[in-house]
Structures are given as C-alpha cells and as structure tokens.
Amino acid sequence: MLQVSNIRANKEKYIAALAKRNFDAEDIFTRVLQLDETRRSTQSRLDDTLAEANQLSKEIGLLFKTGEHLKAGALKEQSAQLKEASRSLSEELTDAVAKLDQLLYSIPNIPHESVPAGTSEEDNEEIFKAGDIPVLAEGSMPHWELAKKYDIIDFELGNKITGAGFPVYKGKGARMQRALIAYFLDKAATSGYKEYQLPLLVNEASGYGTGQLPDKEGQMYHVTEEDLYLIPTAEVPLTNMFRDQMLSESDLPVTCTGYTPCFRREAGSYGAHVRGLNRLHQFDKVELVRIEKPENSFAALEGMVDHVKELLEELKLPYRILRLCGGDMGFTAALTYDFEVFSTAQDRWLEISSVSNFETFQTNRLKLRYKDKDGNKQLLHTLNGSALALPRVLAGILENYQTPEGIMVPEVLIPYTGFDRID
RNA sequence: GGAGAAAUGGCAGAGCGGUCGAAUGCGGCAGUCUUGAAAACUGUUGAGGGUCACACCUCCGGGGGUUCGAAUCCCUCUUUCUCCGCCA
Incomplete structure (x- = not known):
C-alpha cells in the first residue's frame, strides 16, 4: 500500500511510473488526496470536540467534589451535546478512512525506474x-x-x-x-x-x-x-x-x-x-x-x-x-x-x-x-x-x-x- | 470437550470510576565518578495521529456497552495458564 504522504509529494512522478503498468492513476490520486484532506479535517474537528468534552468532565468532577450539584447538572447537558457531536464526527471519520483505505488497496506498487513499460x-x-x-x-x-x-x-x-x-x-x-x-x-x-x-x-x-x-x-x-x-x-x-x-x-x-x-x-x-x-x-x-x-x-x-x-x-x-x-x-x-x-x-x-x-x-x-x-x-x-x-x-x-x-x-x-x- | 484463573509500557509487576499514559523494579540511553571498565549515583526512556513547533486527540488483548467521566463496572470474542477428559 502506498503512503499518502508520498503520493502527495510525488504525484506526477508516480502517475508517469504507474503508466508503465498501464494503470491510470490520475483520477484515483485526486480522490485519495481529497479524501485524505477530509480525513484530516474531520479528525481535527473530532479532536477539538473530545478535548472540550474531556475538559468538561474534569469540571463536573470538581463541582461534584465541592457539592455544587446544580451547576454540575447544567454542564452534564452540554456534555451530552458534545457526545452527540463526537459520535457523528467519528462516524464521518471512520467512513473517510474506510474509503481512503479501499482506494489505497486498489493501487499497485510504483515500478522501479529500470522496469520496462509493457502489457504482457x-x-x-x-x-x-x-x-x-x-x-x-x-x-x-x-x-x-x-x-x-x-x-x-x-x-x-x-x-x-x-x-x-x-x-x-x-x-x-x-x-x-x-x-x-x-x-x-x-x-x-x-x-x-x-x-x-x-x-x-x-x-x-x-x-x-x-x-x-x-x-x-x-x-x-x-x-x-x-x-x-x-x-x-x-x-x-x-x-x-x-x-x-x-x-x-x-x-x-x-x-x-x-x-x-x-x-x-x-x-x-x-x-x-x-x-x-x-x-x-x-x-x-x-x-x-x-x-x-x-x-x-x-x-x-x-x-x-x-x-x-x-x-x-x-x-x-x-x-x-x-x-x-x-x-x-x-x-x-x-x-x-x-x-x-x-x-x-x-x-x-x-x-x-x-x-x-x-x-x-x-x-x-x-x-x-x-x-x-x-x-x-x-x-x-x-x-x-x-x-x-x-x-x-x-x-x-x-x-x-x-x-x-x-x-x-x-x-x-x-x-x-x-x-x-x-x- | 468440561471447570477455574488471567491478559497493563522492551521485560517483570502495582493500579480506590475523576488529579492515570499509568507506581515500582529490571533493561535501554545520556551524564557524574574512573587511566578504562564494573559498581554506585543523577537524569532520561512506550506507540499512533496532529502541528513549523506547541497545543490537542487516541491507545492498558480485540469489539461493544454503562457513566458527565472507564485500565478500573457490564457483555462478547480471542489468547494464555491450571485441573479433568481425549489424543499423534
């Protein structure tokens, strides 16, 4: 399986090399890079949501300790919302990763420069x-x-x-x-x-x-x-x-x-x-x-x-x-x-x-x-x-x-x- | 096949539902000391994602659940160990 970072850095070179295998990589590379972009931005939004939820949990813990149950109850509601958000983000992420992997699995290795072009x-x-x-x-x-x-x-x-x-x-x-x-x-x-x-x-x-x-x-x-x-x-x-x-x-x-x-x-x-x-x-x-x-x-x-x-x-x-x-x-x-x-x-x-x-x-x-x-x-x-x-x-x-x-x-x-x- | 017990960082081994990515020991790395080495002492030491760099997120066998919060509770799968049975 190719590495996305290498595809990003060597896109044109790889397309030319894969042509020797009669594999047209142009479109698939474009989709790989798009999906990777989606993957990373979704990951980052998910991370932010989780960070917020983690922070909130700590606060709730403190409030319980000091006996402020009412305040804690209010924060719990916020927490539920964050949970909902993180659930859907993580679904998006899983989906993007699965699609990306599927694409990557379908791309053959890059032929070495000494490999002659040919069909059979x-x-x-x-x-x-x-x-x-x-x-x-x-x-x-x-x-x-x-x-x-x-x-x-x-x-x-x-x-x-x-x-x-x-x-x-x-x-x-x-x-x-x-x-x-x-x-x-x-x-x-x-x-x-x-x-x-x-x-x-x-x-x-x-x-x-x-x-x-x-x-x-x-x-x-x-x-x-x-x-x-x-x-x-x-x-x-x-x-x-x-x-x-x-x-x-x-x-x-x-x-x-x-x-x-x-x-x-x-x-x-x-x-x-x-x-x-x-x-x-x-x-x-x-x-x-x-x-x-x-x-x-x-x-x-x-x-x-x-x-x-x-x-x-x-x-x-x-x-x-x-x-x-x-x-x-x-x-x-x-x-x-x-x-x-x-x-x-x-x-x-x-x-x-x-x-x-x-x-x-x-x-x-x-x-x-x-x-x-x-x-x-x-x-x-x-x-x-x-x-x-x-x-x-x-x-x-x-x-x-x-x-x-x-x-x-x-x-x-x-x-x-x-x-x-x-x- | 039946009955029990367990699974935590390179290894060994702690871990009350919140301050645990995780005590401690060994090992590794760096340093002090030494002519050099050993010993002793000091510091450091998991992985992945993310960032220019931080921040931040994830990972305590795998998967799911409960909870505001799980290494810790529940379910399930896998593996290992002990005992019984069977067997090349």
Missing part, C-alpha cells in the same frame, strides 16, 4: 542467459511421459485422492523432491538465511500484510469455518512474522528461509501449459525473504539473484533471467526478476523463480519499521524470492537429463538422493 510477458526484458541446451536423443519425452515411464509421479492417483493439480510423487520421484528441498535449504543456510518451519494456514491479517488480500482473494484456498487461508507461498508466513515490529539497526538485515508446500487455486487455465508439473494446485517451494534498510534493498536484490543463479548453475540447467515489464509484474512488486529454465522436450521456458523488491509497499501495511542511528523511525524494505519452486525444476531435470539409459541425477544432488540415475 512479450515485453519482458531478457537480461541474462546461461547454460547449454542439451541435444536430446531420438525419442525424448516431455516430463509427464517420463514420469509415467519410470513411475515416479502419478497424476491419476492425485486425481483420485483430491483432484487435478495434486500429484503423488512415488519412489525415486519422492526421494528427488526431498533431495531438492534439502539441497535448497542447505544452500540458503550457507548464504546466511535462517531456516523456519511455518504454519501453512494464515489468518486474514497476514493475507492483508503481504498483499494477497484483498486483491488476490481468488488465488488462495479459504477455510471458511475458521476464516483461515492456505498459504500460496511461504512469503506470507515468513514476512508476517515481522508484522507490527520496530526493529533496530542491529537486527538488520533480516534474512530467512523456509520450505513449505504452496496452495494455489489458479482457476481458469487449461491446455498444454498446465500439463504435468507445469501448473499445480499444490507444490513445494523454498522461499527466501529479506528485510532491508531502504538504501540497501537493491543491492540485496542483486544478491538474491546471484544466489538463485548459483543454484541453477550447480544443477547445470539452461536458464535465463527476465526483468519483468510493468504489465507482467505483480501488484505488490517494484522490481521483479523472473528465472526460467529451458524445458528441452517441451521446447519452452518454464518460470522457476521470481525475485522481487517490494520496497515499502508491504511494510506500510505490515507496520514494519526500524529506528535508525538518529532515532528516526522509517519503513523497511521487504524482498523475497523463490529458491526454488520444485515442480518445474524437477520437470527441467527430467527433460534435460533424460538419456536412453534413464534420467541422470545432477551431480550436486547425488549426495541427497543416494542414487545417480532414475531407470
């Missing part, structure tokens, strides 16, 4: 590419066929137990998943991230804190009985651990990681792009979260990019990095780098990581701040990135490492799997 993924900017795309032998298959051939992932079984998008990993497939999780967590630990095991259900306040609510309500599974949400990413519980916190300089930066299953409803997709592991309702992911001082956040973002690069290089997967354009970037992000692995058998790129800086967009909602050396309080920056999302990494490994003798295990994973080939 076509306009994303490729900034890096590495790894050799293997030349596969005759008869190579997409991962869903490999999964069946070697009996390592069973989609039908998942259909039976739950429904589409909930695969069952079996035998070496299950072991491969566990190996990847352990490998990713170990790498995160080496890079200094503290590991957490987190709740998979979160409350409404957490959903608002990281920005999944109110705008992406349809993305999450909602447990209505308890009013809880299944997490779409570990970002939600990881970041919300720090909601309503005042950190000190020495706490920073905060770096944490966690492995969790992630749940996404993702209604309305179909076809080859959601085949196999390409798009699931439940999948595993190791997530990184950083909380940084504003002046360090973009350097930290580059550091996260380097971390993810290292993973892909060790796994020896061909990948590229995209800088997302305004139209493709998530609602809450100021700058996002997507990592994609080349799926040889499908002949397409698969997104396996998204690394973003949210600047103060989340911390404003989260009320996550720190006290700097001079004792000034300011909002921190939050960042997060997948390192990595498992299913598509697995798809990439299955497809790129397939040979007539079976699927070779990337060398770096062998200590974790205990086998070097799926056959």
Whole structure:
C-alpha cells in the first residue's frame, strides 16, 4: 500500500511510473488526496470536540467534589451535546478512512525506474542467459511421459485422492523432491538465511500484510469455518512474522528461509501449459525473504539473484533471467526478476523463480519499521524470492537429463538422493 | 470437550470510576565518578495521529456497552495458564 504522504509529494512522478503498468492513476490520486484532506479535517474537528468534552468532565468532577450539584447538572447537558457531536464526527471519520483505505488497496506498487513499460510477458526484458541446451536423443519425452515411464509421479492417483493439480510423487520421484528441498535449504543456510518451519494456514491479517488480500482473494484456498487461508507461498508466513515490529539497526538485515508446500487455486487455465508439473494446485517451494534498510534493498536484490543463479548453475540447467515489464509484474512488486529454465522436450521456458523488491509497499501495511542511528523511525524494505519452486525444476531435470539409459541425477544432488540415475 | 484463573509500557509487576499514559523494579540511553571498565549515583526512556513547533486527540488483548467521566463496572470474542477428559 502506498503512503499518502508520498503520493502527495510525488504525484506526477508516480502517475508517469504507474503508466508503465498501464494503470491510470490520475483520477484515483485526486480522490485519495481529497479524501485524505477530509480525513484530516474531520479528525481535527473530532479532536477539538473530545478535548472540550474531556475538559468538561474534569469540571463536573470538581463541582461534584465541592457539592455544587446544580451547576454540575447544567454542564452534564452540554456534555451530552458534545457526545452527540463526537459520535457523528467519528462516524464521518471512520467512513473517510474506510474509503481512503479501499482506494489505497486498489493501487499497485510504483515500478522501479529500470522496469520496462509493457502489457504482457512479450515485453519482458531478457537480461541474462546461461547454460547449454542439451541435444536430446531420438525419442525424448516431455516430463509427464517420463514420469509415467519410470513411475515416479502419478497424476491419476492425485486425481483420485483430491483432484487435478495434486500429484503423488512415488519412489525415486519422492526421494528427488526431498533431495531438492534439502539441497535448497542447505544452500540458503550457507548464504546466511535462517531456516523456519511455518504454519501453512494464515489468518486474514497476514493475507492483508503481504498483499494477497484483498486483491488476490481468488488465488488462495479459504477455510471458511475458521476464516483461515492456505498459504500460496511461504512469503506470507515468513514476512508476517515481522508484522507490527520496530526493529533496530542491529537486527538488520533480516534474512530467512523456509520450505513449505504452496496452495494455489489458479482457476481458469487449461491446455498444454498446465500439463504435468507445469501448473499445480499444490507444490513445494523454498522461499527466501529479506528485510532491508531502504538504501540497501537493491543491492540485496542483486544478491538474491546471484544466489538463485548459483543454484541453477550447480544443477547445470539452461536458464535465463527476465526483468519483468510493468504489465507482467505483480501488484505488490517494484522490481521483479523472473528465472526460467529451458524445458528441452517441451521446447519452452518454464518460470522457476521470481525475485522481487517490494520496497515499502508491504511494510506500510505490515507496520514494519526500524529506528535508525538518529532515532528516526522509517519503513523497511521487504524482498523475497523463490529458491526454488520444485515442480518445474524437477520437470527441467527430467527433460534435460533424460538419456536412453534413464534420467541422470545432477551431480550436486547425488549426495541427497543416494542414487545417480532414475531407470 | 468440561471447570477455574488471567491478559497493563522492551521485560517483570502495582493500579480506590475523576488529579492515570499509568507506581515500582529490571533493561535501554545520556551524564557524574574512573587511566578504562564494573559498581554506585543523577537524569532520561512506550506507540499512533496532529502541528513549523506547541497545543490537542487516541491507545492498558480485540469489539461493544454503562457513566458527565472507564485500565478500573457490564457483555462478547480471542489468547494464555491450571485441573479433568481425549489424543499423534
């Protein structure tokens, strides 16, 4: 959520920046500033009324003490009037605040200056590419066929137990998943991230804190009985651990990681792009979260990019990095780098990581701040990135490492799997 | 699931319906003393809104109520603790 004071100070600049997301902010900013004006003047009238009422109560108290009950009775009537006035003013105030919040919740984050304008993924900017795309032998298959051939992932079984998008990993497939999780967590630990095991259900306040609510309500599974949400990413519980916190300089930066299953409803997709592991309702992911001082956040973002690069290089997967354009970037992000692995058998790129800086967009909602050396309080920056999302990494490994003798295990994973080939 | 008790500032812990944003202790910060540190002593120390700065307003788990006036009384929700039951 943007800060009203920033909108006031940077209105024109923000309008231009939001145009890169194809978001027309002109009118909405005008209404925000008007409502904020209303909010402040109503607040100030309410404060005056309350101040008067407080004063009056003190006087009445004194009069009672000195036994002047008649005078006190007269003042009581005045007090009743003030009470009536403050009641209606506070209704006005609540109303103005609610309208203002609603508007603010509907405005996406301001894109960083390096974000290209654009309307779709076509306009994303490729900034890096590495790894050799293997030349596969005759008869190579997409991962869903490999999964069946070697009996390592069973989609039908998942259909039976739950429904589409909930695969069952079996035998070496299950072991491969566990190996990847352990490998990713170990790498995160080496890079200094503290590991957490987190709740998979979160409350409404957490959903608002990281920005999944109110705008992406349809993305999450909602447990209505308890009013809880299944997490779409570990970002939600990881970041919300720090909601309503005042950190000190020495706490920073905060770096944490966690492995969790992630749940996404993702209604309305179909076809080859959601085949196999390409798009699931439940999948595993190791997530990184950083909380940084504003002046360090973009350097930290580059550091996260380097971390993810290292993973892909060790796994020896061909990948590229995209800088997302305004139209493709998530609602809450100021700058996002997507990592994609080349799926040889499908002949397409698969997104396996998204690394973003949210600047103060989340911390404003989260009320996550720190006290700097001079004792000034300011909002921190939050960042997060997948390192990595498992299913598509697995798809990439299955497809790129397939040979007539079976699927070779990337060398770096062998200590974790205990086998070097799926056959 | 049943029965009781509780929720106050970074922590611990007082608090008669008015002078309580809240005693006291610890911790934090600044200073005195010291070659330096510790100890001791002195001062200072919650958050949000608002203002150029004051003033002023709000906040004692959340929400509602009683009252001229609520941390203090009532209702309700949540959480924690103790006892009983059940249970991986």
